[in-house]
Amino acid sequence: MKTMISEKLGRLDLCIDIKNVKISYEFYKNMGYEMVEGNLEEGWGVMEIGNLRLGLYEGMSKYDEFGNKISLNFRGGKVKEITEEIIDHGYSFYKKFNEGKKGGGNSSIYDPNGVSLFFDTAPPEIDLLDRVQLNNITKSDLGLCDICFDVEDLLSTIKFYTDLGLSKIDGSEDEGWIILGQGNLRLSLYQGNGKDLTINFRDGNIKAITQRLKQNGLKFNTENIQEDDGTISSMMVDPDGYLIYFNS
Numbered sequence: 001m002k003t004m005i006s007e008k009l010g011r012l013d014l015c016i017d018i019k020n021v022k023i024s025y026e027f028y029k030n031m032g033y034e035m036v037e038g039n040l041e042e043g044w045g046v047m048e049i050g051n052l053r054l055g056l057y058e059g060m061s062k063y064d065e066f067g068n069k070i071s072l073n074f075r076g077g078k079v080k081e082i083t084e085e086i087i088d089h090g091y092s093f094y095k096k097f098n099e100g101k102k103g104g105g106n107s108s109i110y111d112p113n114g115v116s117l118f119f120d121t122a123p124p125e126i127d128l129l130d131r132v133q134l135n136n137i138t139k140s141d142l143g144l145c146d147i148c149f150d151v152e153d154l155l156s157t158i159k160f161y162t163d164l165g166l167s168k169i170d171g172s173e174d175e176g177w178i179i180l181g182q183g184n185l186r187l188s189l190y191q192g193n194g195k196d197l198t199i200n201f202r203d204g205n206i207k208a209i210t211q212r213l214k215q216n217g218l219k220f221n222t223e224n225i226q227e228d229d230g231t232i233s234s235m236m237v238d239p240d241g242y243l244i245y246f247n248s
Helices: 019-033 080-086 152-164 205-216
Strands: 010-018 035-039 044-049 052-058 070-076 095-099 105-110 117-119 144-151 167-172 177-182 185-189 197-202 222-225 231-236 245-246
Touching: 010 117, 019 035, 019 044, 019 052, 035 052, 080 095, 080 105, 080 117, 152 177, 152 185, 167 185, 205 222, 205 231, 205 245
Parallel strands: 010 052, 070 117, 144 185, 197 245
Antiparallel strands: 010 070, 035 044, 044 052, 095 105, 105 117, 144 197, 167 177, 177 185, 222 231, 231 245
């Protein structure tokens, strides 16, 4: 049986451009994230909580053709096979597959909204797929995390990510939103909401989360708002202005 692209993608890091990695590190540490990789003195770190791995990179956007502050980095996957199969779907890579000297390799493509996807496998990560349980969903006490993007054309963006092998979890094209996923990866697409990126923690105990994070010194823009649909939400922004939203 042919292996689906989604089963070759590897592990996702959501990478964001930041001004000061030490300030961002302290902020996310107070939210409950743990640093799993990186060097703050070199201006970068990867932090993890539940089903989200967050890469913090000082000045990342200056290396992107469009100045993007956001990148999706798939690590440890079968990059050559992924690249070939995505090309077969009719897409073009702006950085073609580059094979590493000791195995692995990398390639890069933009999604229909200009968000960069970077497929990268270093030699120590070649067997990562054998160690990553793609279908085991990890949830933290903050809730299950969705990476939310504003998109210009919802249908073309859905096609792009479903061609990558992601499956529909929730949402309605007619209502202008959809959640796609595979295991720990949950990607929410919203047409015309005006927010480039929202980190959305869902289905946690919002009042308890809000109280605990305030005790850790974090400030909320809104707290325990009763929404029209009966859910409760709180919202904050991180040191670089990225929106973090909690809703039940």
